[in-house]
Amino acid sequence: MSRLWLLPLLLLSLHATSAAGAQEEPGVAECPGQRCACGCVGTAGIPGLHGQLGAAGRDGRDGRDGSIGPPGPKGDVGNSAVDGAKGEPGFPGRTGMHGELGRPGQPGMKGDPGDCATMPKSAFTAKLSAPRPASGSPIKFDVILTNSGNHYDPSTGKFTCVHPGAYYFVFHACVYSESVFTHLKRNGEVVHKFHSAWVSSWPGVALSGGAVLSLKAGDQVWLEVTGAHNGIFSRSDIDSSFSGFLLSPE
Structure with missing residues (x-):
């Protein structure tokens, strides 16, 4: 932490060196107002050292929950002997409504009288x-x-x-x-x-x-x-x- 104050100075030095190199590099067109007082173009400076990495930033806020995606296709039926034990039975469904009672049918026709057994007399x-x-x-x-x-x-x-x-x-x-x-x-x-x-x-x-x-x-x-x-x-x-x-x- 004692060296963090050097970071701005290094960045400023690198920026100035890069600008001077760009003006005095041979074969490069001179930029107006970048000549020295004697009128000579200077050589490019030595690149500066890379600066140290800054501290990690704070965690960002959680994003909003996305919408539920469509259901995926039904998977293949597994083999209980391989895929594991059979699941617990579900709860019984609700009792359905009783159907309407039908009306009694009409009585059938009376059958023909049968033969009457007669006891012999003597x-x-x-x-x-x-x-x-x-x-x-x-x-x-x-x-x-x-x-x-x-x-x-x-x-x-x-x-x-x-x-x-x-x-x-x-x-x-x-x-x-x-x-x-x-x-x-x-x-x-x-x-x-x-x-x-x-x-x-x-x-x-x-x-x-x-x-x-x-x-x-x-x-x-x-x-x-x-x-x-x-x-x-x-x-x-x-x-x-x-x-x-x-x-x-x-």
Whole structure:
């Protein structure tokens, strides 16, 4: 810093030397008013030394921010195995608006009615018109009360199965003056036995019983008195009867 005051003097000396050299250089035209008093042109002076560098200037003010440039083209999709791990998932988007509900459609046309299943019918009730039927043969209950389908034949006393299934048969009799032994038969085979013993101290007793039989089409069922005792009684004010009906078809 002690030598900085020499810098102006050196610059002034260099300027004067350059001006004198330019006037006295041989072969160079003389400039008016640059001659010395004797009229001779002088030789060029020795160039001066370079001056020392001055101190660095202060930093300038920051420039204004430039405008944002246009976005660059989209880069190629990288390979996650090479370019690094997969980024975190973004936040869920906002829920969209609900769509409008449609109106219910018109009811369809009514379908055609289906076939109605009909259960076959078979039922009968018949009673005796006279007491003590013959033994060893089908009892002919000849007074018909019900005979749906006409599957019972009062002339033979037999019921013939038309619709296969389960049937219920019941026998009711008034017993008077003698005991009774009665068999329920299917195709000539005894399937049930009814018995009532008569007691002389009683004027009359009742005999009732029934059974459920599984029948096939064509099977026949009847009641038959066995033995010498036949106390089955019937008159206008007392009835003995035989009934049967289909419980469930196959």
